[in-house]
Amino acid sequence: DTVYLNGSFMPSAQATIPVLDRGFIFGDGIYEVIPVYSSQPFRLQEHLSRLVHSLDAVRIRNPLDFSGWQAMITRLIQENRAWKDQSVYLQVTRGVAPRDQAFPVPDVEPTVFAMSMPLSTPSAELVASGVSAITALDIRWQRCNIKAISLLANVLLRQEAVDHGVAETLMLRDGWLTEGSSSNVFIVHEGTLLAPPKDQHMLPGITYDVILELAEYHAIPLRIGAVSEAQLRHADEIWLTSSTKEILAVVSLDGKAVHDGRPGPVFRRMYALYQDFKNQVMRPR
């Protein structure tokens, strides 16, 4: 497979970075993941604008402008076109410098890396059956709205899910639902969709925004507001959303069935709306 590193395209085996890269030493960098359907990036503008927000938040200079990012991503997709659907990963670190936590003086060039991976959206069986999840305390920092590469807490939380043989860990902070280790979470209560508000305790998901737009457009009752642990445990439906998972129903939480233990009617409706929307936007040109 072909990857991009600091201005050049090359086979992944040839892409190497210096050991003093601050991404390696401190986890000092940000990333982005963009789903690509039939060679077309989905919601590119939104993903790149979140990338800019992440860079600004950690004060790393944006190494490329919008058209620079777009051209690089287009070429990367072309180079890997053997995969029908792809997931493009972008990473920018603060660059290479002697080890010191403070920013390098003078400024150094950010390290820019991008790769593509095959994207396999959840199977029809998984969509129909739903997945299981566990809950855990949200042990992350207070800037979860930044898509930072320092993901140690997420790694440990996701491994807890694997250790329990379930798909995802849903996080609770001070008794409130934040999100999953790599997904946003929605619940449904008596037909109303409840979404935790975008704040510093969750990543503003691109898929989250698509779900809100679809709910508004199709007049599905929606309330954005903090979701308590009790609301989560008594929800009629729980959903996970992310660029690579799209939407999945959680049918078991901490070993207890969610409602009747099957994906609910609001989920099934939203899943269909999401697929329709995706197919409309991604219609081959």
Ligand code: PMP
């Ligand atoms: N929250 C976290 C912690 C994530 O890692 C992800 C996946 N990138 C999401 C939410 C979902 O975001 P998106 O819909 O943009 O993929």
